[in-house]
Amino acid sequence: xxxxxxxxxxxxxxxxxxxxxxxxxxxxxxxxxxxxxxxxxxxxxxxxxxxxxxxxxxxxxxxxxxxxxxxxxxxxxxxxxxxxxxxxxxxxxxxxxxxxxxxxxxxxxxxxxxxxxxxxxxxxxxxxxxxxxxxxxxxxxxxxxxxxxxxxxxxxxxxx
Amino acid sequence: xxxxxxxxxxxxxxxxxxxxxxxxxxxxxxxxxxxxxxxxxxxxxxxxxxxxxxxxxxxxxxxxxxxxxxxxxxxxxxxxxxxxxxxxxxxxxxxxxxxxxxxxxxxxxxxxxxxxxxxxxxxxxxxxxxxxxxxxxxxxxxxxxxxxxxxxxxxxxxxxxxxxxxxxxxxxxxxxxxxxxxxxxxxxxxxxxxxxxxxxxxxx
Numbered sequence: 001x002x003x004x005x006x007x008x009x010x011x012x013x014x015x016x017x018x019x020x021x022x023x024x025x026x027x028x029x030x031x032x033x034x035x036x037x038x039x040x041x042x043x044x045x046x047x048x049x050x051x052x053x054x055x056x057x058x059x060x061x062x063x064x065x066x067x068x069x070x071x072x073x074x075x076x077x078x079x080x081x082x083x084x085x086x087x088x089x090x091x092x093x094x095x096x097x098x099x100x101x102x103x104x105x106x107x108x109x110x111x112x113x114x115x116x117x118x119x120x121x122x123x124x125x126x127x128x129x130x131x132x133x134x135x136x137x138x139x140x141x142x143x144x145x146x147x148x149x150x151x152x153x154x155x156x157x158x159x160x
Numbered sequence: 161x162x163x164x165x166x167x168x169x170x171x172x173x174x175x176x177x178x179x180x181x182x183x184x185x186x187x188x189x190x191x192x193x194x195x196x197x198x199x200x201x202x203x204x205x206x207x208x209x210x211x212x213x214x215x216x217x218x219x220x221x222x223x224x225x226x227x228x229x230x231x232x233x234x235x236x237x238x239x240x241x242x243x244x245x246x247x248x249x250x251x252x253x254x255x256x257x258x259x260x261x262x263x264x265x266x267x268x269x270x271x272x273x274x275x276x277x278x279x280x281x282x283x284x285x286x287x288x289x290x291x292x293x294x295x296x297x298x299x300x301x302x303x304x305x306x307x308x309x310x311x312x313x314x315x316x317x318x319x320x321x322x323x324x325x326x327x328x329x330x331x332x333x334x335x336x337x338x339x340x341x342x343x344x345x346x347x348x349x350x351x352x353x354x355x356x357x358x359x360x361x362x363x364x
Binding site for chain 1: 210211214215218219221226298302303304305306307309310311313314316318319320
């Protein structure tokens with residue numbers, strides 16, 4: 001099992017699995033090739049790097065830097081063909097229910113929209129997703145079966 | 161100061177003292193509220209990356225109340241209890257309530273956090289001679305990592321590291337143990353305010 005921390009991008013080949021824990025408003029993005037049984041996972045925290053107030057950040061932090069970097073890693077370094085890539089995404093919740101607007105709006109929703117926009121740019125279809133709602137998620141991707149396990153405290157486990 | 165790496169050990173000691181005074185007041189407030197003796201573990205101050213912070217106890221099931229602090233200094237305040245201990249806390253005031261009931265229990269938890277954060281901040285406000293305001297608390301009950309990850313999203317824009325002023329409160333009774341944590345994350349731009357004021361005072 002390869003652990004993907006906040007703002008990180010990691011790649012794995014069968015039979016390895018990729019796991020990230022405690023996604024709240026963050027989005028877990030998995031790009032994979034079913035034929036090659038290889039995948040990358042990013043733990044994206046924010047929608048766009050234009051929001052950054054500093055020049056130093058890991059590419060996995062923002063949707064608009066994480067997706068291009070992961071595509072580059074998978075196609076250039078792991079030799080996957082760009083056309084074979086598929087995506088699964090999970091996360092983007094709203095942990096705090098509030099009548100008072102939060103300073104950043106619903107960051108979860110913005111993250112999901114930004115990830116989808118990036119995937120569209122790279123013509124990568126989303127074959128499964130579980131996003132939104134108000135609970136935290138831990139996810140694990142199994143490269144052997146290309147299935148994504150999602151665990152939440154009140155909802156138990158399921159596979160998409 | 162916008163670069164957390166410029167903070168010296170002496171600065172961290174000063175912050176620790178500030179945290180100690182704030183948490184000390186919060187502990188007395190909790191003690192009065194529950195009519196029980198409350199013990200404060202010596203608070204810590206750490207600079208750590210968000211990834212380090214969230215890698216720890218990521219999936220722990222906690223009840224958290226989140227308050228934004230603004231005014232003379234800005235920051236993010238969290239009161240965090242494991243769910244079973246949050247229920248114990250609430251039941252000291254409203255027997256039978258639970259933080260998961262979505263009603264009275266959750267309100268009680270929020271109100272306690274409001275009072276304790278208020279005491280913490282009023283001590284800071286008096287010490288630093290700044291006026292502070294606190295937002296109404298909002299509650300989330302879920303995985304610790306998921307909650308903090310969302311609460312700290314604003315701080316993450318300026319830096320991948322945060323300053324954590326951490327305090328653990330517990331009561332002394334052995335069979336009805338209560339334990340909770342206060343996490344205060346001052347915004348990096350507020351460091352100047354804190355350090356200048358303390359330095360001025362200590363040079364008097």
